[in-house]
Amino acid sequence: MTSYIIRRLFMGVVVIFIVTVIVFLFIRLLPGDPLTIYLNKTDMQQLTEEQLQELRVKFGLEKSLPMQYIDWMAGLFKGDMGQSIYYDIDVRILMTERMPVTLYLGALAFVISGVLGIAFGVICALKRGTWLDTLVTLLANIGVTMPSFWVGIILIYILSVKAGWLPVSGYISPFEDFWESTRRIIMPVTCLALFPVASLTRLTRSSMLEVIQQDYIRTAWSKGLKERLIVSRHTIKNALIPVITVIGVQVAFIFGGSVLIESVFNINGIGRLATQAVQNQDYQVVQAITLIMAIMVVIANLIVDISYGWLDPRIRYE
Amino acid sequence: MSLLSIENLKTYFHTYRGLVKAVDGVSFNVDEKEIVGLVGESGCGKSVSMLSVLQLISSPPGEIVGGKVMFEGQDLLKYRSKSNMMNSIRGAKIAMIFQEPMTSLNPVLTIGRQLTESMEVHLKMTPQMARERAVELLRLVGIPDAKRRLDAYPHQFSGGMRQRMMIGIALSCNPKILIADEPTTAVDVTTQAQLLELMRDMVDRFNTALIIVTHNLGVVARYAERIYVMYSGRIVESGLADEIFLEPRHPYTIGLLKCVPQLGETRQERRLEPIKGLPPNLINMPPNCAFLPRCNYAIDRCNLEPWPSLKHVGGRHYVACFREILEKS
Amino acid sequence: MTNNANNNPQPVDIAKWSETAPRYSETKRMISVFIGRPLPVIGLVIIVLLILVAIFAPLLAPYPPNQMDIPNKLQQPSSEHWLGTDSLGRDTLSRIIYGSRTSLIIGISVMAISSITGTVLGLVAAYFGGAIYHIIMRFMDALMAFPMLLLALLVASLLGAGMLNIIIALGIGMIAAPCRLMCGVVMSVKQNDYVLSARAMGMSNLRLMFQEILPNAFPPLLVMITISIGAVILAEAGLSFLGIGITPPTATWGGMVNDGYKFITTHPVLAISPGVAIMLIVFGFNMLGDGLRDALDPKLRGVI
Numbered sequence: 006m007t008s009y010i011i012r013r014l015f016m017g018v019v020v021i022f023i024v025t026v027i028v029f030l031f032i033r034l035l036p037g038d039p040l041t042i043y044l045n046k047t048d049m050q051q052l053t054e055e056q057l058q059e060l061r062v063k064f065g066l067e068k069s070l071p072m073q074y075i076d077w078m079a080g081l082f083k084g085d086m087g088q089s090i091y092y093d094i095d096v097r098i099l100m101t102e103r104m105p106v107t108l109y110l111g112a113l114a115f116v117i118s119g120v121l122g123i124a125f126g127v128i129c130a131l132k133r134g135t136w137l138d139t140l141v142t143l144l145a146n147i148g149v150t151m152p153s154f155w156v157g158i159i160l161i162y163i164l165s166v167k168a169g170w171l172p173v174s175g176y177i178s179p180f181e182d183f184w185e186s187t188r189r190i191i192m193p194v195t196c197l198a199l200f201p202v203a204s205l206t207r208l209t210r211s212s213m214l215e216v217i218q219q220d221y222i223r224t225a226w227s228k229g230l231k232e233r234l235i236v237s238r239h240t241i242k243n244a245l246i247p248v249i250t251v252i253g254v255q256v257a258f259i260f261g262g263s264v265l266i267e268s269v270f271n272i273n274g275i276g277r278l279a280t281q282a283v284q285n286q287d288y289q290v291v292q293a294i295t296l297i298m299a300i301m302v303v304i305a306n307l308i309v310d311i312s313y314g315w316l317d318p319r320i321r322y323e
Numbered sequence: 324m325s326l327l328s329i330e331n332l333k334t335y336f337h338t339y340r341g342l343v344k345a346v347d348g349v350s351f352n353v354d355e356k357e358i359v360g361l362v363g364e365s366g367c368g369k370s371v372s373m374l375s376v377l378q379l380i381s382s383p384p385g386e387i388v389g390g391k392v393m394f395e396g397q398d399l400l401k402y403r404s405k406s407n408m409m410n411s412i413r414g415a416k417i418a419m420i421f422q423e424p425m426t427s428l429n430p431v432l433t434i435g436r437q438l439t440e441s442m443e444v445h446l447k448m449t450p451q452m453a454r455e456r457a458v459e460l461l462r463l464v465g466i467p468d469a470k471r472r473l474d475a476y477p478h479q480f481s482g483g484m485r486q487r488m489m490i491g492i493a494l495s496c497n498p499k500i501l502i503a504d505e506p507t508t509a510v511d512v513t514t515q516a517q518l519l520e521l522m523r524d525m526v527d528r529f530n531t532a533l534i535i536v537t538h539n540l541g542v543v544a545r546y547a548e549r550i551y552v553m554y555s556g557r558i559v560e561s562g563l564a565d566e567i568f569l570e571p572r573h574p575y576t577i578g579l580l581k582c583v584p585q586l587g588e589t590r591q592e593r594r595l596e597p598i599k600g601l602p603p604n605l606i607n608m609p610p611n612c613a614f615l616p617r618c619n620y621a622i623d624r625c626n627l628e629p630w631p632s633l634k635h636v637g638g639r640h641y642v643a644c645f646r647e648i649l650e651k652s
Numbered sequence: 653m654t655n656n657a658n659n660n661p662q663p664v665d666i667a668k669w670s671e672t673a674p675r676y677s678e679t680k681r682m683i684s685v686f687i688g689r690p691l692p693v694i695g696l697v698i699i700v701l702l703i704l705v706a707i708f709a710p711l712l713a714p715y716p717p718n719q720m721d722i723p724n725k726l727q728q729p730s731s732e733h734w735l736g737t738d739s740l741g742r743d744t745l746s747r748i749i750y751g752s753r754t755s756l757i758i759g760i761s762v763m764a765i766s767s768i769t770g771t772v773l774g775l776v777a778a779y780f781g782g783a784i785y786h787i788i789m790r791f792m793d794a795l796m797a798f799p800m801l802l803l804a805l806l807v808a809s810l811l812g813a814g815m816l817n818i819i820i821a822l823g824i825g826m827i828a829a830p831c832r833l834m835c836g837v838v839m840s841v842k843q844n845d846y847v848l849s850a851r852a853m854g855m856s857n858l859r860l861m862f863q864e865i866l867p868n869a870f871p872p873l874l875v876m877i878t879i880s881i882g883a884v885i886l887a888e889a890g891l892s893f894l895g896i897g898i899t900p901p902t903a904t905w906g907g908m909v910n911d912g913y914k915f916i917t918t919h920p921v922l923a924i925s926p927g928v929a930i931m932l933i934v935f936g937f938n939m940l941g942d943g944l945r946d947a948l949d950p951k952l953r954g955v956i
Binding site for chain 3 (some may be wrong): 016019020021023024027028031032111133146147150151152153154155158159161162166192243253254257258260261262264265268269279280282283284286288293295298299300302304311
C-alpha cells in the first residue's frame with residue numbers, strides 16, 4: 006500500500022508538472038509577442054525597439070524558453086501569479102478574494118451529486134424494470150442533455166420571476182447571513198449538480214447491473230444471505246469501483262460549470278472572473294485560474310486513486 | 324424416501340433468438356450420503372438444472388416453468404427465490420460449489436469475511452466463534468497457515484486454493500447436500516485429483532450427500548455411486564455406476580464411453596471414437612430425440628415419434644431410447 | 653451438426669434440424685438489439701432529422717436567419733413568427749434552424765480532429781511502450797485535468813473567438829478519451845496468444861496487429877465518438893452563451909439563450925426554445941451512443 010501511494014504521488018507530481026508546462030506553452034508558443042502579456046498594443050507601438058528590448062530583459066523574455074519556464078515556476082512557488090492588467094492588482098489577491106465562493110458552491114454540488122447520484126443509481130438497479138427505475142433513468146437521460154446555464158435561466162424564470170420564492174441572483178457569504186445565503190445558492194448549486202447527478206446515476210446503475218450478474222454475487226446468494234446483506238456487503242463496494250474513477254472528471258466538470266453558472270447568477274467567483282478576464286484580455290488572470298483549477302483536479306484525482314486502493318484490494322497489493 | 328427429488332423440472336430461457344429449453348423435464352433424486360454424478364457435454368443443461376434447485380437462475384432471461392423440487396417434504400419451487408424459506412435452505416441445507424474459482428469469490432472482501440458470513444446467518448454464531456470455526460475449516464480443506472490467511476483477499480490465492488476455500492465455505496454450515504458444479508474444470512490435473520479426494524473426504528466426514536456435475540466421465544467413474552447422463556436438456560440414461568459403465572444402453576452414453584482414453588491402452592488396442600457432429604442448438608427444438616442427427620443406431624421410429632421417456636431396463640437402470648441396444652460397446 | 657449425414661447408416665430427416673437451428677448473422681443480431689428498444693431508434697431519428705434540417709435550412713427557414721426587422725422586434729409567438737422575434741427583429745425559429753448547422757459542424761469536426769489525433773497517439777503509446785507510453789499517458793492525464801470550458805477560454809483569450817479557434821480548443825480538450833481507449837485496445841491485442849504465436853512464426857506483427865486492432869477498437873470508438881459529440885455540442889453552447897464562442901451574427905443556440913436571457917421576464921420563449929433544441933440534439937447523440945454500445949458490446953449478448 007505504501008509503495009502504491011508513493012508511486013501515485015510521484016505520478017501526480019509529474020502530471021502537475023505537465024499541467025504547468027501546458028499552461029506556460031499556451032502563452033509562449035502562440036503567435037504574437039509575449040510582451041503583449043504585460044503591455045497593451047498601443048503602448049507597444051509607441052516604444053522604440055531599444056525600449057522594447059529593455060522591457061524584454063526586465064521581464065526575462067530574452068532568455069531561452071526553459072529558463073523562462075523556470076523563472077515563471079519560481080514565481081509561482083513564491084505565490085507570484087502576475088499582475089492583472091484590467092484590475093491593476095496582484096492576481097493572487099484577486100484569487101484569494103474570489104476562490105472561496107467557487108469552492109463553496111462547487112463542494113456543495115460535488116457532495117450532493119455524489120450522494121444523490123449513487124443513491125439513485127443503486128435504487129434504480131435494485132428496482133430494475135419497475136416504473137421507478139424507468140422514471141429515474143429517463144430523468145437521468147434527460148438530465149445529461151440539459152445545458153446547465155439554460156436550466157439556471159428556467160429556474161430563475163419559474164422560481165424567481167413567476168413564483169417569487171427565491172432571489173434572482175447574487176451571492177452572500179454564509180458567515181454573513183446563513184439563511185439568505187442558502188436561499189441564494191439553491192438554484193446555482195442545483196444547476197452545478199444537475200449533470201453530475203444525472204451522469205452518476207446512469208453510471209452507478211449500469212455498474213450495479215453488471216456486478217449483480219457476476220459469479221460472486223451468485224455465490225453470495227448460494228450461501229443463503231438476505232438480499233439486503235448481498236446488496237450492502239457484496240454488491241455496492243464492487244459497483245462503486247468504476248464510479249469512483251470518474252470523480253476527478255466530475256470535479257473538472259463542476260469547475261467548468263461554475264464558469265457558466267456564476268455568469269448566469271451574477272456570482273463573483275473565479276468562474277465568472279475567468280469569463281470577464283477573457284473579455285478584458287486579461288491573460289494573466291485566465292492563466293492563473295486555468296492552472297489552479299487543473300491542479301485541483303489533479304489533486305482530486307490523486308485522492309481518488311489512493312482511496313481506490315482502499316476499495317479494491319487487488320490494487321493495494323499490486 | 325429420497326433426500327432430494329426433482330420431478331419433471333423445466334427451466335427455459337427467453338432470449339432474443341427464441342425460447343431455449345435448457346432443462347426440459349428432468350427428474351432426479353439423491354439419497355442421504357449418496358454420491359451422484361450428472362454427466363453431459365457443456366450446454367446440455369446440467370448446470371442450469373442444479374442452479375434451478377436452489378433457484379439461482381437469473382430471471383430474466385431464465386424462468387423455471389414447471390416441475391417440483393422436493394426436499395424434506397416440501398416443494399421448494401413453491402417458494403420465491405428471495406423468500407426466507409429459500410434463504411434458509413441455501414447454504415444451510417443445500418450448498419453449492421461453482422465452476423470458476425477465479426470469479427466466484429468476491430474480490431473486495433477478505434477470505435475470513437466470506438467464510439464466516441453464512442455461519443453467522445444460519446448458525447447464529449458470533450463473529451468470534453465463526454472466526455474460530457473458519458480457521459478450523461481452512462485447516463480441514465488443507466490451507467496452511469489458516470489463521471493468517473483469514474485476512475487475505477481472493478486474488479492472493481491460486482485457483483486450486485480458491486476452490487478449497489469454496490469447499491470450506493460450502494460445508495461451513497453442515498449442509499445435507501453439496502452440489503459441485505464442474506468443480507475441477509478450471510484447475511490443472513494434479514489439483515483436480517486433490518480437490519476431488521478432498522471433496523470426498525469432506526462429504527464423508529460431514530455426512531453430506533454429493534452431486535458432482537461434470538463432463539468428465541473419469542471423475543464420475545471414480546467417485547459416483549450413481550450416474551445420470553444428460554443430453555440437450557433431458558436425462559437420457561441413469562443407473563448405478565456399474566450399470567452405466569458396463570452396460571451402457573443409450574447411444575449417447577455409448578458414444579461418450581468410446582471417446583474416453585484409458586491409461587495403459589495403446590492406439591492399436593482401441594481407437595478413440597469421437598461422437599460426430601455438435602450438440603444441437605437448443606432453440607426451437609423439434610419434438611424428436613435430440614441425439615438423432617448424431618446417432619449411429621437410429622431407426623425409423625426415431626423420426627416419426629417424439630422423444631421417448633425413460634424406461635426401466637433392470638436394476639436401477641433407466642434409458643430413454645427406442646432401440647433396445649443389447650450389444651456392449 | 654448436419655455435415656455427417658452421409659455417414660449415417662439410417663436415413664434421418666436432417667433438413668428438419670437445419671431448419672430449426674437457424675444461424676443468426678452478427679449484423680442481424682446487432683440490428684435486432686438496436687431496434688429492440690425505442691430510445692436508440694428515437695435518437696437515430698432525431699439525429700437524421702436534424703441533419704436534414706441543417707442541410708435544407710434555407711428551404712425550411714421561413715426567414716433569413718440574420719434578417720433584422722427592427723419595427724417587428726420582440727414579437728410574441730404568432731402565425732407569422734412561430735417562436736417570435738428577438739431584440740433585433742430576427743425570426744427565432746429561422747435562427748434555431750440555422751443554429752443546427754453550427755452545432756453539428758462543431759460537434760462532428762471536433763470529434764474528427766480529436767479522435768484521429770487521439771487514436772494515433774494511443775497507437776504510438778501502446779506500440780512503442782516504455783518511456784513513450786508514460787510520456788503520452790501522463791500528458792493525457794494532464795489534459796484531462798483541464799475543465800474543457802477553461803481550456804477553450806484560454807485559447808479564446810489568446811487567439812480570439814471564432815469557429816476555427818473553438819474547434820481547435822475543444823479538439824485538444826477531447827483528445828484524451830480516444831487516446832486512452834486506443835491504447836487499451838492495442839495493449840490487450842498485443843498480449844493475445846495468437847499475436848504472439850504469429851510473431852513466433854515470423855509474420856509481420858505490425859500488419860497482424862492492425863488486422864486485429866481495427867475490429868476490436870472500432871465498436872468502442874464509435875460509441876465514444878457518438879456520445880462525445882453531445883458533450884462537445886454542450887460545451888460549444890456554453891462558450892457561445894458566454895459570448896466567447898462563435899462570433900455574432902452567426903446563429904448559435906448558446907448565443908440565442910444568452911440573448912433571450914435579457915428578456916426572460918417578458919419573452920421566455922426566446923431563451924427557452926434554443927435550449928430545447930440543444931437538449932434534443934444532445935439527447936439524440938446520447939441515445940444513439942447508448943444503443944450502439946448495447947448492440948456492439950458482446951458483454952450484453954444474450955441478456956435481453
